[in-house]
Amino acid sequence: MSAVTAPDTSPFADLLDANRHFADTFTLSGFDGVAHAGVAVVTCMDSRIDPLGMLGLSPGDAKIFRNPGGRVTAAALEALVLGVHLLGVNRILIIPHTRCAMTSSTEEELRERVGRSAGVDASWQGFHVIRDQRSALAQDVAAVRSHPLVPETVAVGGFVYDVDTGLLEPTL
Template sequence: MSAPDFRDLLAANAEYQKDFGLTGFDGIARAGVAMITCMDSRIEPLEMIGLHTGDAKIIRTPGGRVTPDALIGCVLGVHLLGVERILVVPHTRCAMASGEDADVIARVKEETGEDLSGLTLGASTDQRARLLEDVDLLRTHPHVGERATVGGFLYDVDSGALEQLF
């Protein structure tokens, strides 16, 4: 049984199903691309690089970081899903770049009263250093590095520009 909080979304899904045309996709990244980017709702990963549904694997994490789950997605992508190129794409004006973990945790506590001090968030004001760290992790990973080309990019949420940094 559905919770009342989701009725609007289920109604929208019912409309979506009427014209659904993606039946039969096999899950392979047709363009050979995977992208790790932020969960920020201003980012349209496929559109920003001229791709469409079925072309790429999109992995979203806070700040566009290569988290353990994102790394597993990349490993499986290069071994089973046709991924040959991986883009790591954080973005401008990201909350995860507004401070360090302690700053974000303090902000949550101030705004909601919840204490997240037991969590590692991966926040950092040095986006370039974090991006280089994540790109190097993928490039040197024994199950990814020799199977895919990895690039580090920065997406500008105000202009739509994607700049390759690494």
């Protein structure tokens, strides 16, 4: 009689199963990690955004950096500098999106909502809300363009992604 293996009941079981299927046809083994299309994208963590798909790219074509609101933070700048100098990036797109939660609440409102959900005081946590998305995008593009480690030969553009149409609107 053979031993029966209990089904995996972990909260990640479905994802690990999907990963096994993904690995069955995995084709990126040995990939060099360079952005083959020379593209880096800074965008929001919103699950409605498919950074590669919206640009007609495939895995291996671009470096993607995601955070709430798609802002150019210190960590994003670090990633962009590394991308430019070590990973073949020569075009940078900064792409916030329409109907972003980071533009529709105040810092205080987010702290209250998170605190209520967590059951603890969240008044100390920063969420970096965006009061004026277009102005924030202009600041982010300027920060990348003026960074001393991002040469002028690197194209930097600002775009707003419309989550209802899938279109990018060039803004800068």
